[in-house]
Amino acid sequence: MSTPFYVSPQQAMADRAEYARKGIARGRSLVVLQYADGIVFVGENPSRALHKFSEIYDRIGFAAAGKYNEYENLRIGGVRYADLRGYTYDRDDVTARGLANVYAQTLGTIFSSAGEKPYEVELVVAEVGDTPDGDQIYRLPHDGSIVDEHGSVAVGGNAEQISSYLDQRHQDGMSLAEALKLAVQALSRDTNGTQREIPAERLEVAVLDRTRPQQRKFKRIVGRQLARLLEAGGASTEAESSDDSEDVGKE
Amino acid sequence: MEANTRSTGRLPAAFLTPGSSSFMDFLSEHQPEMLPGKRQLPPTQGVIEAPHGTTIVAVTFPGGVVLAGDRRATMGNVIAQRDIEKVFPADEYSAVGIAGTAGLAVEMVKLFQLELEHFEKVEGAQLSLEGKANRLSTMIRSNLGMAMQGLAVVPLFAGFDVDRDRGRIFSYDVTGGRSEEHHFAATGSGSIFARGAMKKLYRDDLTEEQATTLVVQALYDAADDDSATGGPDVARRIYPIVTVITEDGFRRLTDEESSGIARSILERRLEQPDGPRAALL
Numbered sequence: 001m002s003t004p005f006y007v008s009p010q011q012a013m014a015d016r017a018e019y020a021r022k023g024i025a026r027g028r029s030l031v032v033l034q035y036a037d038g039i040v041f042v043g044e045n046p047s048r049a050l051h052k053f054s055e056i057y058d059r060i061g062f063a064a065a066g067k068y069n070e071y072e073n074l075r076i077g078g079v080r081y082a083d084l085r086g087y088t089y090d091r092d093d094v095t096a097r098g099l100a101n102v103y104a105q106t107l108g109t110i111f112s113s114a115g116e117k118p119y120e121v122e123l124v125v126a127e128v129g130d131t132p133d134g135d136q137i138y139r140l141p142h143d144g145s146i147v148d149e150h151g152s153v154a155v156g157g158n159a160e161q162i163s164s165y166l167d168q169r170h171q172d173g174m175s176l177a178e179a180l181k182l183a184v185q186a187l188s189r190d191t192n193g194t195q196r197e198i199p200a201e202r203l204e205v206a207v208l209d210r211t212r213p214q215q216r217k218f219k220r221i222v223g224r225q226l227a228r229l230l231e232a233g234g235a236s237t238e239a240e241s242s243d244d245s246e247d248v249g250k251e
Numbered sequence: 252m253e254a255n256t257r258s259t260g261r262l263p264a265a266f267l268t269p270g271s272s273s274f275m276d277f278l279s280e281h282q283p284e285m286l287p288g289k290r291q292l293p294p295t296q297g298v299i300e301a302p303h304g305t306t307i308v309a310v311t312f313p314g315g316v317v318l319a320g321d322r323r324a325t326m327g328n329v330i331a332q333r334d335i336e337k338v339f340p341a342d343e344y345s346a347v348g349i350a351g352t353a354g355l356a357v358e359m360v361k362l363f364q365l366e367l368e369h370f371e372k373v374e375g376a377q378l379s380l381e382g383k384a385n386r387l388s389t390m391i392r393s394n395l396g397m398a399m400q401g402l403a404v405v406p407l408f409a410g411f412d413v414d415r416d417r418g419r420i421f422s423y424d425v426t427g428g429r430s431e432e433h434h435f436a437a438t439g440s441g442s443i444f445a446r447g448a449m450k451k452l453y454r455d456d457l458t459e460e461q462a463t464t465l466v467v468q469a470l471y472d473a474a475d476d477d478s479a480t481g482g483p484d485v486a487r488r489i490y491p492i493v494t495v496i497t498e499d500g501f502r503r504l505t506d507e508e509s510s511g512i513a514r515s516i517l518e519r520r521l522e523q524p525d526g527p528r529a530a531l532l
Contacts, residue, residue, distance in 0.1 A: 055372050077266040079372050083274055087285070087365055105260030106267075216368075 016111060016118045020142035023120025024066040029156030030124075031186055032063055032149075033170060034135050035179035038128045038209040038217065042183035045204035053206040055218035057082040057094045059128050061208045065156035066121035066142070074103060074121065091215070096127030100138035100146055108144025118142060122155040128208035128217050132172065154186070162186045180205065181233030200227055274369035275362070275390075287358055288393025298401035302331035304356060306441035306473040306480040307338065307348035309409045309420045310449060311434055312462040315497035316418025318409040319466040320348045321441070321474060322489050323481025333484060338492045340501045342367045345383055345410030346494050350439030352402040359390055359404055366390075380412040384421040384429060392427030407438045411496045418496060441473030441480035448472040451529040463493050463504065467512045468526060483513035 007015075030043030030052055041053040041063050053063045056078050064071035081102055082094045103123060111118045123140040137149040152170040154162035165186045174182070188198045205221040212219065221229065265281040275286065283289045302324040309318045320337040323330060331353075338348040339360045347363060349356035366386055371377050378386070387408055394404055408421040420432040435453050437445040448469040457465065467483075470491050474482035483490050490509040495502050504512075520526060 049375070051375060054375070073267050073269070076269075076373055077262045079369065080266045080274075080277055081262060083365055083369050083372075084278070084282070084285075087274075087361070102260075102262055106262045109261045 012114070013112075017143060020111070020118045020120050024122050024142060024155075025157030027065050027067075027156055029154055029158045029162055029187065030063055030065055031152065031154045031162060031166060031183045032124045032126055032137060033152045033166070033174075033179045033183055034132060034137070034150070034172070035174045035176050036132070037176065037211045038207055039126045039135055039137065040176060040179050040183065041124075041126075041204075041206045042180060042187065043204050044187055044198050044202055046202055052204055053220075055216065056099065056125070057086065058091060058215050059208060059217050060094065060096050060099060061126050061128075061206065061218050063124040063126070063155070064121055065159075067119070070119045071121040071123065074106070074119075074123065077106070078103065078125075096125050096136045096138060100125045100140060103140050104144045104146040106144070107140060107142065111143045122159070124149075124153060124155055126208060128210045130210060158191065161189070161191065165189060176207065177229045177233035180229055184230070184233075200230055205229075272370045272373040273386075274366050277369075286393070287355065287362065288390070288396070290397075292396055292400065295400055300326055301355075301402065302326045302335075302353040303479070304335060304337045304350050304353045304439065305477065306437065306439040306445055306470060307350050307407045308437045308442075308445045308449065308466045308469045308473075309348070309407055309432070309435065310453065310457070310462050310466055310469075311418040311420060312457040312459060313455075314418070315411055315459065315462075315495060316409045316420060317459070317462045317466050317493065317495050318346045318348050318407065318420075319463075319470060319491050319493040321470050321481045321491055322484070323474075323479065324353050325479045328478075330481075333481065333487065334489045336492055338494055338503075339364070340494070340503070341383065341408070341410070342371070342377070343500045344377070344413060344496060345380065345408065346496055346501055347387065348407045348409075348438075349404060350406070350442075351404040352397075355394065355397060355402055356404040356406070359394065359406070363387055363390060379414065380410045380419060383410065384408055384431075387421075388423065388427045388429045390427075391423055391425070395426060398425040405438050407436060409496060411498055411500075413498065416498070437469065437473075439473075439480070441470075441477035444476040445469040445473040448526070452527065459495060459497070463495065463508075464512055464516070466493060467491055467509070467516055471513075471516055471520065472526060483510075483517060485514070485517065 028044045032041050043052045045052050056062045062075055078099055086094045110116045119142055125138045127136045129135045137153055139147040139149050139153050152166040169182055188196050205226055207219050208217045209219055278285050304324050307320045318338055322334050324332040324335040341347045341364055347360055403425045406423055412419050420436045421429055422432050422436045423429055435449040452465050471482055474480040490513045493504040493509050
């Protein structure tokens with residue numbers, strides 16, 4: 001009769017964490033930054049249709065790195081959670097904090113249950129407030145821990161390096177073009193420090209814009225508007241703003 | 252769901268199960284008692300008294316569609332509310348106006364808005380205008396039990412069809428029967444009078460401004476002959492709700508704009524109580 005191998009709990013958890021981290025590292029990193037009028041999501045994404053960022057509710061956005069089918073599942077779960085909660089109570093009762101807690105519990109339970117494969121995802125849940133002080137950004141690593149972030153956050157394989165780059169350069173009250181430029185610079189640095197070029201059509205950009213008149217603040221930035229912002233980020237920074245109607249991808 | 256979420260902390264399995272992009276489908280599997288159509292109805296005798304909304308009108312013009320409603324809710328011969336809102340945006344490119352039992356209708360609109368928004372968020376694309384109109388049909392049909400007890404909801408749905416590049420109007424009956432209306436439509440107790448007015452005033456080359464004036468004229472005529480429809484209330488500054496949907500999306504006229512239209516119509520009606528005359532053949 002064969003005896004089962006003994007694996008210490010520490011070792012089992014370390015193995016699961018290692019497995020999840022490796023999975024996440026295979027995908028590209030993405031960044032979420034605060035700017036003067038809201039929160040901007042920037043990532044490199046060759047696909048036009050499979051999004052890394054999306055709207056959850058009026059003021060709440062979602063970003064994810066890792067395995068697509070797993071985070072898509074969590075995203076839809078989040079949309080259902082938010083819509084049901086808003087329908088049961090009121091639209092104001094749907095908060096990023098509540099959603100982040102539910103995600104943390106979900107990821108944590110999956111991570112620590114021996115029967116399930118840990119999710120290879122890292123999430124960001126962000127909510128834009130009426131003022132920059134009211135902005136909330138939560139980072140949720142694969143194990144269900146939850147980190148309250150300020151200013152800027154990066155998730156994905158290369159996250160640590162990008163985060164430290166952003167931490168040194170991010171300032172409060174940046175314009176959208178400035179924040180976008182910083183984000184692209186951070187994403188286009190390779191591990192050995194060299195810069196590479198990310199063409200505009202491979203960038204996925206979305207914002208939670210507190211100045212939007214609509215109740216729903218999430219907006220994708222595509223096409224001409226994105227090109228204009230990228231240009232503006234290089235030179236002056238006041239060119240953009242308030243072209244809501246133009247070129248805006250309806251989500 | 253709330254208790255469930257709290258007890259285990261994680262999202263219930265139903266939330267993470269791949270399935271339909273419809274919020275109503277999700278609810279009917281996960282929490283069917285939350286859906287208005289699934290409610291158990293107690294046996295009742297006679298008609299239940301509840302506030303009713305009355306006249307909604309819509310008219311298309313080249314480039315869009317206008318949807319408007321009066322502000323009165325009645326309960327029998329009593330005015331239950333003078334400033335009720337019966338016209339709501341359904342999403343960016345469509346709006347819904349409701350006549351019938353106010354409480355149920357407002358709830359239906361809320362669920363309809365959510366249904367469209369939920370689909371849009373899950374799929375990353377909007378439903379077609381036809382799809383939205385059909386979805387509303389399903390919701391009215393699910394209310395049939397209550398409609399039989401006198402709690403009917405009869406909406407008017409209008410939107411800008413981005414695929415066909417024009418405004419369209421859909422009207423409904425209590426059984427969920429849906430029909431597309433051409434040029435103009437009205438629903439509610441004052442609708443016969445409003446329709447008469449629109450029939451005489453409608454042209455197919457109206458500007459947006461003329462179309463908004465036309466619907467207010469029609470509402471004035473409905474209020475003139477139907478006691479359940481409210482006219483512009485100058486003393487309380489309550490004016491009809493007028494919304495315009497074009498390729499730029501949904502827009503509700505500001506109070507200044509709608510009061511401007513209503514006041515200029517009132518002015519002319521002081522001279523000519525029956526309103527503008529159509530040219531004879």
